[in-house]
Amino acid sequence: MKKMPNKVDVPSVKSVISKHEGKAGSLLSILEELQENDVHKHLSEEILMQVAQKAGIPLSQVYSVATFYSFFNLKPQGKHTIVVCRGTACHTRGSRALLLESAAQLGFTDFVEEDESALTTPDRKFTLRTVACFGQCALAPVVAVDGTIHSHVTPGKLLKLIQKIQKEESR
Amino acid sequence: MSRISIKIDGTPVEVAPGTTILEACLSTGIAVPTLCHLRDVATNASCGVCVVEVKGGRSLARACVTKVIPNMDVQTASPRVMAARKMAVELLLANHPTDCLSCSRNGSCELQSMAERLNVRKVRFPSTRKAVAKDETSPSIIRDNNKCILCGRCVAVCKEMQSVSAIDVAGRGLRTHIGTFMDRGLKHSTCTNCGQCTVVCPTAAIVEKDETDAVFKALQDPSKVVVVQTAPAIRSSIGEAMGMETGALVTGKMVAALRKLGFDRVFDTQFSADLTILEEGTELLERLTKGGTLPMITSCSPGWISFIETFYPKLLAHLSSCKSPQQMFGALAKSYYAEKTGIDPANMVVVSIMPCTAKKFEAQRPEMQSAWKWWKQKGQKGVAPYFDVDYALTTRELARMIKNVGIDFSRLEEQTFDDPLGQSTGAATIFGTTGGVMEAAVRTAYEVATGKPLPNIELTAVRGLEGIKHAELDVGGTRLKVAVAHTLKNARILLDDIAAGKSEYAFIEVMTCPGGCIGGGGQPILPDRKKREARAHSLYVEDRNMPVRKSHENPAIAALYKEFLEKPLSHISHELLHTHYAHRQM
Ligand code: SF4
Ligand code: SF4
Numbered sequence: 001m002k003k004m005p006n007k008v009d010v011p012s013v014k015s016v017i018s019k020h021e022g023k024a025g026s027l028l029s030i031l032e033e034l035q036e037n038d039v040h041k042h043l044s045e046e047i048l049m050q051v052a053q054k055a056g057i058p059l060s061q062v063y064s065v066a067t068f069y070s071f072f073n074l075k076p077q078g079k080h081t082i083v084v085c086r087g088t089a090c091h092t093r094g095s096r097a098l099l100l101e102s103a104a105q106l107g108f109t110d111f112v113e114e115d116e117s118a119l120t121t122p123d124r125k126f127t128l129r130t131v132a133c134f135g136q137c138a139l140a141p142v143v144a145v146d147g148t149i150h151s152h153v154t155p156g157k158l159l160k161l162i163q164k165i166q167k168e169e170s171r
Numbered sequence: 172m173s174r175i176s177i178k179i180d181g182t183p184v185e186v187a188p189g190t191t192i193l194e195a196c197l198s199t200g201i202a203v204p205t206l207c208h209l210r211d212v213a214t215n216a217s218c219g220v221c222v223v224e225v226k227g228g229r230s231l232a233r234a235c236v237t238k239v240i241p242n243m244d245v246q247t248a249s250p251r252v253m254a255a256r257k258m259a260v261e262l263l264l265a266n267h268p269t270d271c272l273s274c275s276r277n278g279s280c281e282l283q284s285m286a287e288r289l290n291v292r293k294v295r296f297p298s299t300r301k302a303v304a305k306d307e308t309s310p311s312i313i314r315d316n317n318k319c320i321l322c323g324r325c326v327a328v329c330k331e332m333q334s335v336s337a338i339d340v341a342g343r344g345l346r347t348h349i350g351t352f353m354d355r356g357l358k359h360s361t362c363t364n365c366g367q368c369t370v371v372c373p374t375a376a377i378v379e380k381d382e383t384d385a386v387f388k389a390l391q392d393p394s395k396v397v398v399v400q401t402a403p404a405i406r407s408s409i410g411e412a413m414g415m416e417t418g419a420l421v422t423g424k425m426v427a428a429l430r431k432l433g434f435d436r437v438f439d440t441q442f443s444a445d446l447t448i449l450e451e452g453t454e455l456l457e458r459l460t461k462g463g464t465l466p467m468i469t470s471c472s473p474g475w476i477s478f479i480e481t482f483y484p485k486l487l488a489h490l491s492s493c494k495s496p497q498q499m500f501g502a503l504a505k506s507y508y509a510e511k512t513g514i515d516p517a518n519m520v521v522v523s524i525m526p527c528t529a530k531k532f533e534a535q536r537p538e539m540q541s542a543w544k545w546w547k548q549k550g551q552k553g554v555a556p557y558f559d560v561d562y563a564l565t566t567r568e569l570a571r572m573i574k575n576v577g578i579d580f581s582r583l584e585e586q587t588f589d590d591p592l593g594q595s596t597g598a599a600t601i602f603g604t605t606g607g608v609m610e611a612a613v614r615t616a617y618e619v620a621t622g623k624p625l626p627n628i629e630l631t632a633v634r635g636l637e638g639i640k641h642a643e644l645d646v647g648g649t650r651l652k653v654a655v656a657h658t659l660k661n662a663r664i665l666l667d668d669i670a671a672g673k674s675e676y677a678f679i680e681v682m683t684c685p686g687g688c689i690g691g692g693g694q695p696i697l698p699d700r701k702k703r704e705a706r707a708h709s710l711y712v713e714d715r716n717m718p719v720r721k722s723h724e725n726p727a728i729a730a731l732y733k734e735f736l737e738k739p740l741s742h743i744s745h746e747l748l749h750t751h752y753a754h755r756q757m
């Protein structure tokens with residue numbers, strides 16, 4: 001069998017559960033910690049099933065919680081995340097162009113925007129996402145790259161940011 | 172406790188503390204409209220149709236969840252209220268398909284009748300929802316989220332009544348929907364196919380899988396011999412489904428309607444219910460005397476079987492090995508009856524009329540091909556495998572067929588079942604209600620074990636709609652404790668006791684649905700306690716009027732043992748009438 005990397009110091013599902021069990025909102029905390037521990041920052045079907053079984057919560061309820069909160073990812077996430085705000089302020093200041101430019105640069109050729117789009121490149125290097133509103137409307141349009149908020153973004157600025165990461169990654 | 176004085180539309184009203192505005196209004200004859208609310212089932216106040224104006228309140232109040240307080244001044248039909256109600260329904264309609272005319276709930280849909288009642292004639296809002304695929308994975312139930320209004324009733328029954336939680340609200344925002352784990356579909360969830368969600372859904376978002384077309388086709392095929400069996404509970408619910416009063420007892424009319432529909436033989440599942448009593452009763456006595464696994468639990472209810480196979484696989488040995496009456500019937504029709512009459516079993520189509528959606532699933536369990544195996548063992552070769560039961564239709568589907576061909580049901584002359592698989596006893600009739608299998612089993616087991624007639628044939632301790640019932644019986648000096656549970660939540664309580672080694676019972680009856688089969692998931696929609704009581708009452712009336720009321724006194728069953736099965740639990744009985752269970756993993 002192939003040796004699994006990253007398994008050594010990741011706490012087991014069971015220990016994460018027992019850490020939070022009994023406290024208010026424990027399912028949320030359990031899922032949050034498990035997602036944080038995951039290499040691809042997501043909750044796999046397997047993990048959700050383990051949580052349900054070990055915590056004695058119906059599967060449908062675990063799924064309900066995992067799909068209700070936008071900070072949970074059910075799909076593996078890229079190493080780098082680009083989040084484009086699609087709130088009204090950002091929209092009127094051109095965030096749709098930012099989204100389309102990034103999609104093209106990352107190779108999503110037939111990209112169609114949906115509410116809460118989230119796409120990950122096949123090499124799992126990048127995830128491109130939209131949010132309904134960052135709450136930073138004064139700085140519109142806003143884009144978060146790997147957690148850093150960039151304000152008054154132009155397509156040119158954003159392309160440079162993405163290209164820079166792409167160059168580092170291909171080295 | 173002192174009563175609270177409030178005013179409803181200017182009229183003073185006195186109600187008990189803790190009453191909701193809705194209940195207060197209903198008690199004075201004001202029918203505040205409700206859509207999501209369903210008494211004893213769901214109160215998550217999501218639709219906003221029940222709003223009323225409370226003097227001094229800034230926003231409108233939802234009557235279904237707002238409790239009255241002293242001196243409340245309620246307006247139930249102010250212009251503001253009427254506009255808000257209409258808007259609530261319009262918003263639902265904006266995202267709703269417009270195919271009422273070809274919808275299976277056309278005429279029985281609460282959304283449709285609410286739109287009519289509130290005089291909604293146009294929808295001012297654009298649709299914001301995208302069409303989604305139906306969930307057609309289950310052999311019993313089809314879910315169509317396009318028609319879902321997110322009232323939450325289905326989630327509530329699945330969780331609160333059945334303790335199954337196969338479905339829940341999933342997603343957020345515009346994508347909020349009712350779904351199974353990972354949206355894999357009901358078949359790949361813990362769903363027991365009980366169908367309780369289908370009887371509470373206000374719209375066509377959850378319906379039984381309709382097989383009436385296939386049955387019509389079989390009826391029209393001259394090469395087929397189409398045999399029908401009717402479950403005990405149908406005789407007190409099909410009349411209701413055809414517009415007669417709730418609980419109308421219509422055994423003879425039902426038989427006549429089935430003949431009119433063209434069924435070649437009209438038989439009764441009650442025949443095999445009597446047979447179940449002999450097999451199961453003997454099994455119980457064997458377990459008691461030879462030290463088998465106790466308590467023994469009944470196995471007639473297929474939703475219950477899926478439930479224990481999914482959630483309590485370690486307790487499977489407690490189940491009786493008896494097949495359900497539906498499956499015993501199918502196996503015998505295509506072996507015993509086919510052989511006796513010279514009908515080619517491969518040409519026989521067995522249709523069952525069941526109060527149940529899980530029966531569709533049960534009929535398709537791969538092990539339910541006993542007659543085919545039996546013929547094969549007798550040397551028959553080259554015949555493709557067939558199921559013992561070909562189609563299991565619900566009460567609602569039968570009603571649809573009767574309406575379809577234009578039979579005026581209430582005016583039909585009464586007829587009687589065909590022989591011999593149509594002969595039954597009062598004990599079999601009460602199988603259709605919670606406690607009935609237990610009572611029927613006691614009537615026989617007592618007499619078989621003691622050789623003496625039972626002093627009191629009616630076991631009232633296990634009658635009625637209480638969730639878990641108990642009785643203690645004296646069987647020839649031995650005291651036996653028995654219990655009866657209906658709904659899976661109550662079954663779970665008894666199972667947890669068994670798992671903890673605390674169960675004091677010898678025999679337990681479990682039925683999946685509230686009230687037993689009379690409250691089944693295939694029964695007329697929107698049941699409530701009163702309807703269940705009326706249907707159950709009719710079955711007890713029928714039992715009283717039957718000439719024979721004990722299963723072991725059914726002459727057709729005696730003949731069956733003499734001619735074919737030899738004795739209960741014989742080798743051939745095991746082949747045709749008994750089954751096995753397995754851990755159901757998702
Ligand atoms: S569910 Fe009701 S409102 Fe919707 S299409 Fe069917 S009948 Fe019409
Ligand atoms: S059929 Fe029964 S178990 Fe399945 S989803 Fe509906 S209520 Fe739940």
Ligand code: SF4
Pocket residue numbers: 318319320321322323324325326349371372373374376377
């Ligand atoms: S499927 Fe039916 S019962 Fe369930 S939430 Fe939707 S409309 Fe209500």
Ligand code: FES
Pocket residue numbers: 204205206207208215216217218219220221222233234235236
């Ligand atoms: S009936 Fe009260 S909110 Fe739906």
